[in-house]
Amino acid sequence: MIFFDKLHQNISQNQSLLFVGLDPNPEMMPGRYSSQDIIDGLWDWLQFIIAETADFVCAYKPTLGFYEALGVPGLELLQKTLAAIPSHIPIILDAKHSDLNTSTIFAKTVFTQWGVDAITLSPYTGQDHVAPFLVYPDKAVFILCSTSNPGAEALQQYPTRESPLYLQVVQESKNWGTPEQLGLEVGTTNAEVLARIRQVAPERMIMVRSIWAEGGNLNRILEVGLNTDGNGLLIPVPQDMLASANLSKEIQSLRAEINQVRDITVRDVASCSVWLPDVFTVKQHPLHDLILQLYDIDCIMFGNFVQASGAVFPYYIDLRKIISNPQVFNQVLSGYENIVKNLTFDRLAGIPYGSLPTATGLALRLNCPMIFPRKEVKAHGTRRLIEGNFRTGEVVVVVDDILISGKSVMEGADKLKSAGLNVHDIVVFIDHEQGVKDKLQANGYRGHAVLTISEITSVLHQAGRINDEQFLALTAE
Numbered sequence: 001m002i003f004f005d006k007l008h009q010n011i012s013q014n015q016s017l018l019f020v021g022l023d024p025n026p027e028m029m030p031g032r033y034s035s036q037d038i039i040d041g042l043w044d045w046l047q048f049i050i051a052e053t054a055d056f057v058c059a060y061k062p063t064l065g066f067y068e069a070l071g072v073p074g075l076e077l078l079q080k081t082l083a084a085i086p087s088h089i090p091i092i093l094d095a096k097h098s099d100l101n102t103s104t105i106f107a108k109t110v111f112t113q114w115g116v117d118a119i120t121l122s123p124y125t126g127q128d129h130v131a132p133f134l135v136y137p138d139k140a141v142f143i144l145c146s147t148s149n150p151g152a153e154a155l156q157q158y159p160t161r162e163s164p165l166y167l168q169v170v171q172e173s174k175n176w177g178t179p180e181q182l183g184l185e186v187g188t189t190n191a192e193v194l195a196r197i198r199q200v201a202p203e204r205m206i207m208v209r210s211i212w213a214e215g216g217n218l219n220r221i222l223e224v225g226l227n228t229d230g231n232g233l234l235i236p237v238p239q240d241m242l243a244s245a246n247l248s249k250e251i252q253s254l255r256a257e258i259n260q261v262r263d264i265t266v267r268d269v270a271s272c273s274v275w276l277p278d279v280f281t282v283k284q285h286p287l288h289d290l291i292l293q294l295y296d297i298d299c300i301m302f303g304n305f306v307q308a309s310g311a312v313f314p315y316y317i318d319l320r321k322i323i324s325n326p327q328v329f330n331q332v333l334s335g336y337e338n339i340v341k342n343l344t345f346d347r348l349a350g351i352p353y354g355s356l357p358t359a360t361g362l363a364l365r366l367n368c369p370m371i372f373p374r375k376e377v378k379a380h381g382t383r384r385l386i387e388g389n390f391r392t393g394e395v396v397v398v399v400d401d402i403l404i405s406g407k408s409v410m411e412g413a414d415k416l417k418s419a420g421l422n423v424h425d426i427v428v429f430i431d432h433e434q435g436v437k438d439k440l441q442a443n444g445y446r447g448h449a450v451l452t453i454s455e456i457t458s459v460l461h462q463a464g465r466i467n468d469e470q471f472l473a474l475t476a477e
């Protein structure tokens with residue numbers, strides 16, 4: 001089971017967004033455990049915490065540093081602690097790992113030997129450092145975006161308050177992994193920091209930290225951090241509560257306080273004035289995350305854009321940008337692949353320039369030969385209209401990015417046909433709809449699209465990326 005499914009199962013089973021830090025910090029150990037050997041005392045305390053909280057939390061978060069600080073006995077204590085956690089409760093190892101050279105071996109150790117479900121990572125070594133943790137499909141990472149440490153302010157708020165580095169980290173890390181793989185860790189005493197992060201990452205699970213310092217404003221944290229379904233936040237049990245002999249009672253009353261706000265959030269959304277078909281709230285689009293990521297890397301832009309035909313559209317889709325983002329590019333290729341693999345053909349052809357990288361990626365994935373019709377024939381060299389080798393009579397599937405009027409893709413397909421090739425199928429990523437597929441059919445081509453513009457619009461609206469006005473303008477288009 002993937003990490004986030006396991007997490008959500010516990011959230012609903014225990015009706016709790018609370019997680020507990022399982023930290024053997026001798027300084028915080030309650031006095032009632034101090035008469036014995038320090039490791040034994042810590043172990044008794046950790047066992048007590050697990051026993052008192054297992055029915056009321058959604059996850060445990062042991063902090064590696066506290067165990068390491070105790071030396072070899074500490075690492076043994078970690079193994080005992082991991083084994084003592086009921087297997088249905090996910091474990092997020094708080095490691096803040098950020099060493100590039102050891103990330104592959106470290107990921108293997110924590111995920112396969114220690115059996116933890118997720119890990120916290122520092123972002124500064126970038127995607128290369130995170131990637132080795134993401135090759136484990138059922139595990140997840142939480143990227144540290146902000147900390148409440150006053151000493152970090154100078155970095156986190158750099159260069160300006162309007163465009164601070166911590167938001168850049170959120171924006172960038174969203175490109176590293178899908179919401180099923182990557183969540184965010186946000187340590188802050190300031191709910192406005194969380195509000196800004198939630199705005200940039202409405203779809204991500206956010207593990208908040210440090211919210212209890214300076215009195216804490218739980219209601220405001222929940223107000224700005226919860227998703228419309230009353231989820232999306234993992235909330236720490238306050239450290240001083242873990243020292244209490246009444247832990248179980250106290251955690252239940254905190255859980256009730258949080259759930260009250262969750263209920264109100266869900267009720268308010270249910271009575272929202274804009275009506276949307278139920279299907280959007282019940283069943284998520286299978287390419288939901290990809291659509292959001294395409295929007296976040298600016299492939300989908302809203303505004304007034306003049307098309308080749310002279311018509312003005314309220315959006316422009318620039319899929320050429322995907323080549324700069326391997327993670328998104330891979331998902332786009334999978335979308336095409338799901339269609340192309342069911343077709344019968346000899347070669348793939350991409351329409352220059354925008355669709356050449358996509359056709360190349362697909363040709364490599366499917367291990368099939370590729371060609372492409374030139375935009376213009378050169379006056380020198382081979383003067384070929386079609387680049388690549390082929391035999392007349394072969395069947396070619398044409399790949400392009402987006403169908404607006406269908407003119408450019410049909411021009412490309414016609415060039416292939418004029419060279420003696422057969423083209424029956426045209427596969428694009430986005431269909432602008434408005435009857436363009438019928439137009440292809442009238443010209444002898446079957447059109448296939450990974451997504452339609454209305455699917456994209458609905459997902460963006462539902463996720464809060466576009467407002468009601470934009471949504472209504474686009475659906476009326």
Ligand SMILES: O=c1ccn([C@@H]2O[C@H](COP(=O)(O)O)[C@@H](O)[C@H]2O)c(=O)[nH]1
Pocket residue numbers: 307308309315316317318319354400401402403404405406407408409
């Ligand atoms: O949002 C858009 C609109 C158009 N393009 C480019 O145009 C063609 C599709 O237009 P047709 O009218 O179907 O010829 C497409 O291949 C793009 O090159 C775009 O990228 N984004």
